[in-house]
Amino acid sequence: MLSKGLKRKREEEEEKEPLAVDAWWLDPGHAAVAEAPPAVASSSLFDLSVLKLHHSLQQSEPDLRHLVLVVNTLRRIQASMAPAAALPPVPSPPAAPSVADNLLASSDAALSASMASLLEDLSHIEGLSQAPQPLADEGPPGRSIGGAAPSLGALDLLGPATGCLLDDGLEGLFEDIDTSMYDNELWAPASEGLKPVPEDGPGKEEAPELDEAELDYLMDVLVGTQALERPPGPGR
Amino acid sequence: GDLRSGGGSVDVCRERLAGLVADIISTVEFNHTGELLATGDKGGRVVIFQREPESKNAPHSQGEYDVYSTFQSHEPEFDYLKSLEIEEKINKIKWLPQQNAAHSLLSTNDKTIKLWKITERDKRPEGYNLKDEEGKLKDLSTVTSLQVPVLKPMDLMVEVSPRRIFANGHTYHINSISVNSDCETYMSADDLRINLWHLAITDRSFNIVDIKPANMEDLTEVITASEFHPHHCNLFVYSSSKGSLRLCDMRAAALCDKHSKLFEEPEDPSNRSFFSEIISSVSDVKFSHSGRYMLTRDYLTVKVWDLNMEARPIETYQVHDYLRSKLCSLYENDCIFDKFECAWNGSDSVIMTGAYNNFFRMFDRNTKRDVTLEASRESSKPRAVLKPRRVCVGGKRRRDDISVDSLDFTKKILHTAWHPAENIIAIAATNNLYIFQDKVNSDMH
Numbered sequence: 001m002l003s004k005g006l007k008r009k010r011e012e013e014e015e016k017e018p019l020a021v022d023a024w025w026l027d028p029g030h031a032a033v034a035e036a037p038p039a040v041a042s043s044s045l046f047d048l049s050v051l052k053l054h055h056s057l058q059q060s061e062p063d064l065r066h067l068v069l070v071v072n073t074l075r076r077i078q079a080s081m082a083p084a085a086a087l088p089p090v091p092s093p094p095a096a097p098s099v100a101d102n103l104l105a106s107s108d109a110a111l112s113a114s115m116a117s118l119l120e121d122l123s124h125i126e127g128l129s130q131a132p133q134p135l136a137d138e139g140p141p142g143r144s145i146g147g148a149a150p151s152l153g154a155l156d157l158l159g160p161a162t163g164c165l166l167d168d169g170l171e172g173l174f175e176d177i178d179t180s181m182y183d184n185e186l187w188a189p190a191s192e193g194l195k196p197v198p199e200d201g202p203g204k205e206e207a208p209e210l211d212e213a214e215l216d217y218l219m220d221v222l223v224g225t226q227a228l229e230r231p232p233g234p235g236r
Numbered sequence: 237g238d239l240r241s242g243g244g245s246v247d248v249c250r251e252r253l254a255g256l257v258a259d260i261i262s263t264v265e266f267n268h269t270g271e272l273l274a275t276g277d278k279g280g281r282v283v284i285f286q287r288e289p290e291s292k293n294a295p296h297s298q299g300e301y302d303v304y305s306t307f308q309s310h311e312p313e314f315d316y317l318k319s320l321e322i323e324e325k326i327n328k329i330k331w332l333p334q335q336n337a338a339h340s341l342l343s344t345n346d347k348t349i350k351l352w353k354i355t356e357r358d359k360r361p362e363g364y365n366l367k368d369e370e371g372k373l374k375d376l377s378t379v380t381s382l383q384v385p386v387l388k389p390m391d392l393m394v395e396v397s398p399r400r401i402f403a404n405g406h407t408y409h410i411n412s413i414s415v416n417s418d419c420e421t422y423m424s425a426d427d428l429r430i431n432l433w434h435l436a437i438t439d440r441s442f443n444i445v446d447i448k449p450a451n452m453e454d455l456t457e458v459i460t461a462s463e464f465h466p467h468h469c470n471l472f473v474y475s476s477s478k479g480s481l482r483l484c485d486m487r488a489a490a491l492c493d494k495h496s497k498l499f500e501e502p503e504d505p506s507n508r509s510f511f512s513e514i515i516s517s518v519s520d521v522k523f524s525h526s527g528r529y530m531l532t533r534d535y536l537t538v539k540v541w542d543l544n545m546e547a548r549p550i551e552t553y554q555v556h557d558y559l560r561s562k563l564c565s566l567y568e569n570d571c572i573f574d575k576f577e578c579a580w581n582g583s584d585s586v587i588m589t590g591a592y593n594n595f596f597r598m599f600d601r602n603t604k605r606d607v608t609l610e611a612s613r614e615s616s617k618p619r620a621v622l623k624p625r626r627v628c629v630g631g632k633r634r635r636d637d638i639s640v641d642s643l644d645f646t647k648k649i650l651h652t653a654w655h656p657a658e659n660i661i662a663i664a665a666t667n668n669l670y671i672f673q674d675k676v677n678s679d680m681h
Contacts (some may be wrong), residue, residue, distance in 0.1 A: 015430070045510065045564070048567070048568060054572075060319075060320045060321070060408075061318075063409070064408055064428070064455075064458050065427060065458045065460060065477050065573075066410070066573055067571075068456060068457065068477055069477055069513065069514045069517060069573065070457055071456075072456060073510055073511065073513065073567075076510050076513075077510055080510075092455050101638060127402040174501050198556050
């Protein structure tokens, strides 16, 4: 869709006029605009923005400025639609195409989904920034930084893997890894998990305690027998 | 109308198509005397033009710019860690003040800054004892006497060599570099951080601004441009995607996250739209030569700020206000994200910036007059006077007016430069470089 916009000839500019007309609230000459702040955005502007966001994230290295500006604009649009957005998701696809037919003509499956999934995708994107970051960061500010390899920022991670992350969620990324060994609370922060059991027994509530059975389990795992005996975990 | 600058009228009347660069030009920069003009392009090449000295023999070719040197500055790289290709496009070139016979400049792509030394060779030694003319070793039995090699003149050769490579300083894309007035340090800015480098040291830099939030999901603003003050080596400014400018003093703290001054204009409620933030994003910031003012460019305007007034700009000039009603379309085709540069003339009395349809605009701060000119081969012949253009927005239309709807948005003048002292401007129009000179009033007042 974006390439369509870039390549369009001048004649097609007229075709796009309906979009401008549709966006009457943006016309500063319009009486209503002069008096009141922007009203509710059309869903086509919302869709366009989400489309841009997807497109931006699909770049191998997203243009951060473009991304931030689109996200902020999308938030403004969302905020103006808030009363509607708070309701259960928009009616299913049949309503959408009529509004944004030109825009969505070449969309993929995710875009032609209902507004619910669009909003969900948006929160996925925001949630992804908390994805694990193998940071070798530049160190405290103000100090000289070594000429080390640049750290991986979260948004950088969004790049190559974005497509599958958005579709399957973070869980999908780790599907083929057996994490059952790590599901046990033993593998909570090491400093807590491996503390020796205090003499006064399980009276304490704060730190996770190791009882004898868990300690045995831990020893077995360390020895390696448990790992071999355990059946495949839920991930498979 | 004529652009008036100081005494007398200024006719922009001479065009010299200085070069057809093979690739899209991505940056243009005069050196401190204006004798040299450097361009960088999307293919990582740098082309340097030199102004020919005025000659009595050929009065018509006084002060033209000819190609002086061409070299490959950056190559595409592959970042194996992230599985990404790093573009070789030259984002910025900045000249160092000349300190000896050689010229030096910094060029940068998204990740790596390089210091280049440009030297001339116009003599070569002849009469070696051990080597012949072609450099082959002589048969020693034929050498019967010793001679002292002498320097003979030769055709001028310009040699360019990389002296420093400043790598691995940036996680995000570098948008600006700026040489400090101390001539020993420079800064480089990416979307979230600004680093200070010593020109002689490549394996470390100091981080002086860091706006990266702890959680990237809280990211709402990026750095768009930055520049050192021309006289005060401790002061620099950086602009943001939200339209603000922050003046920082390096003496105040090692990390300049707290600005000394914040320049921000409140949003005009009558012009509010969903695109208000995007069009307020500052794409370029330039200190005036005097150091008293700053010039900023956002999507629709250029603004002059007084360093002593943070509340609002002292002057605002409309570049192409007729686009205000087209913002939705321009958002759709991404033109609204175009980053235009701006420039001061040598006396800080005229400012210039590019626009669409190969138009560029000049504003005279004293007379408040402005002009729209076009950089194209069709409308400019050598030694012709550039005709002012007009965009009509409905209503009365004169013969040569262009209507808003027939503007070509693929023809953008993003990069422009003004000679530091004279009325000579360099305009990059895609892969064409235009240099316009004022022949009537060559000297700046």
